[in-house]
Amino acid sequence: MGTGKTTLLHTLRQRLNGQTALSFVVHSTLPFDGILEYVLHDLGIAKGGDSRAQRLIALNNFLIDRERAGENTVLVLDEAQNLDASTLEQIRLLSNFETPTSKLLQILLVGQPELKVKLHRSELQQLKQRIGLRCQIPPLASDEIRDYIRTRLRIAGARDLGLFTDSAVGRITEYSEGVPRLINIVCDHCLLADQKRRIDRQIVNRAIEYLEEGAPPQRKGRGLRGSKVRLVAGWALGTLAMVVVSAAVGLTLRLDTAVLLVQSVRQLLVP
8 A cells, every 4th residue: 555564564673672583574475384484584493394393393492492581572474464364374373382471472464454354254253352452553644744745855855845835735635645655656756747946736736647647747947957856866765754554463462562563653653
C-alpha cells in the first residue's frame, strides 16, 4: 500500500539494543520449511540436519541459550498477509518454545489490511488467540498531509515551505487518500513538471493525469535551475519523517519490545 510499514520495521531494528537478536523475513511466499531455513541462517544457527525436526531442535537450543544469557530473540515476518493458513499455523507453533516462566521467541506479523481479514478465518482461531498486541495506524489525515509535505520540503532543503498551495494540497489529499507513497510520487512529478513559484491545483492535476494516463506533463519555463534540481533530489532522497503501518500484530510480544515498537511509531510521526 505504500504506507511505510517496512520503513518502520527497519527503524525498529536499528533501535533494538545489543541484547536482541532479530530475524527479518521479507520473503512471505516461502513455505514454512523455507522460512525456517531462512531464520536459522539469519540468526547464525547451524541447522544441525536436513529434517524439520532437527532444524527446530537447533532453533530451540539457540533460544534456550539466549534466554539463559538474559537476551531476547525476535522473528519479524513482513507482508504476512501472503502466508497461507498452513504456514501461519506452523509459525504459531513456534510460539510454543518456552520455559516455565517465559516465552523464548517473540513473533511479529506485519502486513496489509488483508492480514486482519485472514486472521478471522476459522482455521486460524488458535493463532488469533495468541496475539498479544495489535497495532493499526490509518492513512494520514488532511492536516497531517500538509505537515508531511512541509516536513519533506524542509528535509530536502527548501526555503519556502509553502511551495504547495492550499488547493494543491487539497487535490493531493483527494488523490492519495493519505498514503505517503502516493503523496511522494505526486509531489515528485509536480516539482519536475513546472517552474512556477507555487505549485497549484492545476499543476497537481497534470501530474495526476500523467500518473494515471501516461501523458507526460508539459514542462513550463526554461528548465530546472540549480536550486530546484537540489530540491527535487533532496525530496526524493529525504528520510521519511512520518510513517504509517497498515497492520502489525505480535505473538508472545514482551512488554519492552512492544513499548519500543509504539515509541518508534510515535517518534516517526513527529516532524
